Amino acid sequence: MNKQNVVDKKATLHTGQVITRFGSELLVSRPNQHPIRCTTKRKLDHVACGDQVRWKANLHGNATVLKLLPRKNALTRRTYRGTPKTIAANIDQLIVTSSWLPRPLWELVDRYLMAAQQLDAEAVIVINKSDLADQHATPEDWEALQTYRDIGYTVIEVNALNGDGVAELRTLMAGKTNIFVGRSGVGKSSIAQHFLPDITLLVNDISQSGEGQHTTTSATLYDLGESLYLIDSPGVRDYVLDELTPRKLSDGYREFSSYIQYCRFNNCTHYHEPQCAVRQAVDEDKITSARYQRYVNALVNLNNA
Ligand SMILES: Nc1nc2c(ncn2[C@@H]2O[C@H](COP(=O)(O)OP(=O)(O)OP(=O)(O)O)[C@@H](O)[C@H]2O)c(=O)[nH]1
Ligand SMILES: [Mg+2]
Ligand SMILES: [Zn+2]
Known part of the structure; x- marks a missing residue:
């Protein structure tokens, strides 16, 4: 074993929150001090950004996370191999973000709203790049946004370039x-940057085809004070969040x-x-057929998986 990673048994056991994870290394917050780098055991591989942990100093510098404290919830996704990977834990609210370029994928928005429901977290829908709406938004897109409002979600139009909508988002x-x-x-990250005047987040141009470049590589927690926390996370590559059932x-x-009770x-x-x-209810226009159709597509995909 690497000598650096030998825990000092006499050291005090501290509690902290995971700010981010790089491979097997965790950055853990400390009150009134800089965060500390910690290593961890294999069995704590699923510890993620937002988790509360117990850690101890090592004999020779650095520190080790020894225990994961109970979580309220955890947002997970599947890797290409199908193994679950925790993105972040202890989440109160998902800010489900889309833009006019790259175009909104409403089925992905539905997916995140579903995840929020599963996590018992709230959800806010953000449509960013409002400066590009005239050029790219279709009547169907506006209808999709209106449907979300009609079923009780808050939808905020944001322009991260000039800050429009950011104050409204902050209140929520x-x-x-x-x-x-x-x-x-x-x-x-461009929106998150408005909340973090003292640091510079990595932001990258989209490609010519309008796709993102996967600039943010690991979920990171920022403490904005007054119990407001923000987690910037890497863009998903696919729709696979957690395992779904028809229910x-x-x-x-x-x-x-x-x-449902009347079926x-x-x-x-x-x-x-x-x-x-x-x-x-769909036939009577009480449920929007576009959302119902996306439900059916997801159900069929589930049955074919
Ligand atoms: N026109 C316009 N461009 C924007 C706006 N917000 C962000 N961008 C640009 O969109 C590109 C992508 O922004 P990022 O903040 O890196 O996107 P991201 O969602 O964090 O992407 P990943 O980290 O890869 O998941 C950058 O070139 C931004 O300058 C906006 O409101 N309007
Ligand atoms: Mg980013
Ligand atoms: Zn039914």
Whole structure:
């Protein structure tokens, strides 16, 4: 074993919060001091940004995280190999961020809203780059945003270049641990930068095709004071968040909830079953067909997986 990593058994056990993770190394916050770099054991591989941990100083510099304290929740995604990876923990609110270029992927927005529901966290929808709306937004896009408002989500139009919408967003973030999520290049770090005047976040141009370049590489927690925390996270490459079931999926579509109890079958998937109250609500325009269609696509993908 590397001598540097031998824990000083007599050292005090401290509690801190994980700011970020680089491989097996964790950066942990300390009251009134600079954060400390800690190594950790394999079995604590899932410890992530936002986690509360116990750590001890090592005999020769550095420190070791010994224990993960109970979590309120954890946002996870699947890697290409299908193994779950924790992005961040102890989240109160997801700031589900899209932009006009790269274009909004409403099914991904639905996915994040579903994740918020699963985590028992709140969600705010941000559509960034409002300066590009005239050029890129379609009538269907505006309808999609209106639907989210109609079913009770707050939607904020932001322009990270001039700060429009940032003050409104800040009011909604007060007193909570907020994580910016969304695909690469939508401007998560650019928005986060408005809250962090003293440091410079890495921001990168989108490619010619309008795709992000995966600039932010690991989720990082920032303490803004007054119990406001912000986590900037790397843009997702795909739609695979956590493992879904048909039940989790329909729970994520909150506008279905008042109809589900009237479906004939209590295990109704709201797709092919007769006397489905959700489908009837779609037929009667009480549920928007675009959202319902995205639900069906997700359900079919789930069944084919
Ligand atoms: N026109 C316009 N460009 C913006 C706006 N906000 C951000 N950008 C640009 O969009 C590009 C991507 O911004 P980032 O903040 O790096 O995006 P990100 O979501 O953090 O991307 P990843 O870290 O890769 O996930 C940069 O060139 C920004 O300058 C905006 O409101 N309007
Ligand atoms: Mg970024
Ligand atoms: Zn049904």
